[in-house]
Amino acid sequence: MRITRVYTKTGDAGTTGLAGGQRVPKDDRRIEAYGTVDELNSLVGVAVAAVADPELRAQLEQVQHHLFDVGGDLCVLDEDKRRFGMAPFPEDRTPWLEAILDRAADELPPLEEFVLPGGEPAAGHLHVARAVCRRAERLCVALARAEPVSPSIVPYLNRLSDALFVMARLVNHRAGRGDVLWQKAHRRGEAAARAGSGGEAAP
Numbered sequence: 001m002r003i004t005r006v007y008t009k010t011g012d013a014g015t016t017g018l019a020g021g022q023r024v025p026k027d028d029r030r031i032e033a034y035g036t037v038d039e040l041n042s043l044v045g046v047a048v049a050a051v052a053d054p055e056l057r058a059q060l061e062q063v064q065h066h067l068f069d070v071g072g073d074l075c076v077l078d079e080d081k082r083r084f085g086m087a088p089f090p091e092d093r094t095p096w097l098e099a100i101l102d103r104a105a106d107e108l109p110p111l112e113e114f115v116l117p118g119g120e121p122a123a124g125h126l127h128v129a130r131a132v133c134r135r136a137e138r139l140c141v142a143l144a145r146a147e148p149v150s151p152s153i154v155p156y157l158n159r160l161s162d163a164l165f166v167m168a169r170l171v172n173h174r175a176g177r178g179d180v181l182w183q184k185a186h187r188r189g190e191a192a193a194r195a196g197s198g199g200e201a202a203p
Helices: 029-051 054-074 077-083 093-107 121-146 153-174 183-197
Strands: 015-016 023-025
Touching: 023 029, 029 054, 029 121, 029 153, 054 093, 054 153, 093 153, 121 153
Parallel strands: none
Antiparallel strands: 015 023
């Protein structure tokens, strides 16, 4: 594939082309789905730039390749996949993520409270990617109610959001910071009272 010019002007009227040549509105549910996967891939790229751990970086770079494959799958209608002889997004990507999750469970302490997004900058980026991954999953679920979607895509995105959450925890854990835990309202009041700052307690 060789691209010599980025702009084509073909989308100026508010439509875009699927891989099979069909023109559809840019807010079509299929475009929303793979556009959000592209957004997710960009955010994973930001996380890669921020993560220092070589193991996590390598895993995230592999995720980027997977997400590009997901987007490529979503931009081809089911009938065109058959016409092109195109294989659907493979099922073995999800067990790969599950293996990462299982290894992380052996390293991380058990969760006893909800975790707030934050901590190390790289962890924050991973949490943003996690939230967008959930949105991509929701959009693919909505798309699958209306037209065929490769059956391995939604499970992959579901497991990926879990993996991004766990990777954020690993970043903080390996940095010696631990999780940023949510405190219930009464606990926040108690913490402020113990601090004895003399100011008003946070709501």
